[in-house]
Amino acid sequence: MKCPCGCGRILELLLIPEAHPRWKLTVDSGGRPTLHPSVWVKDGCRSHFWLRQGQIEWCRDD
Template sequence: MFAWLKQRVAGWLDKFDAGRKLVVVKGDSLPSPMPHRDVVLARDDGEDWCVGLRCPCGCGRVIELLVVPEASPRWNITTDSAGRPTLHPSIWLKDGCRSHFWLRNGKVQWCT
């Protein structure tokens, strides 16, 4: 029940936010420490490697998603005209907080 409440509060707060921004860093790995809200794309020599973000439920976990074509599973990332990221497919954590959500135009949409 506590995880459900955290997701609802985080979703409510997102309604008053313009959304997460995409920050591109040089290299093939994510920086440490990670930003609290922004989504980070690691790019090395023009090739996108991975995307990272902190779990939006508030647990603090850093989520790393591969975007290189050879990876399985892999995610696709696009941005809108304001630089807000969209990830496809959804992000589903099978352990820990067990969050399941979409990131669309910089906003979290929880799966129920």
């Protein structure tokens, strides 16, 4: 998926059970995806967000 911050980076998220780290993808009856856990880009743009029911929820910077 493309990083939602707009930097243009392609994020590769592993979904297969054997991978570590990995994400769980669920899709609701409306076709909206949810990822668990959050996505944290630790270099470059440093985005940190949740994808819940097709919407990006940005994590706060503390």
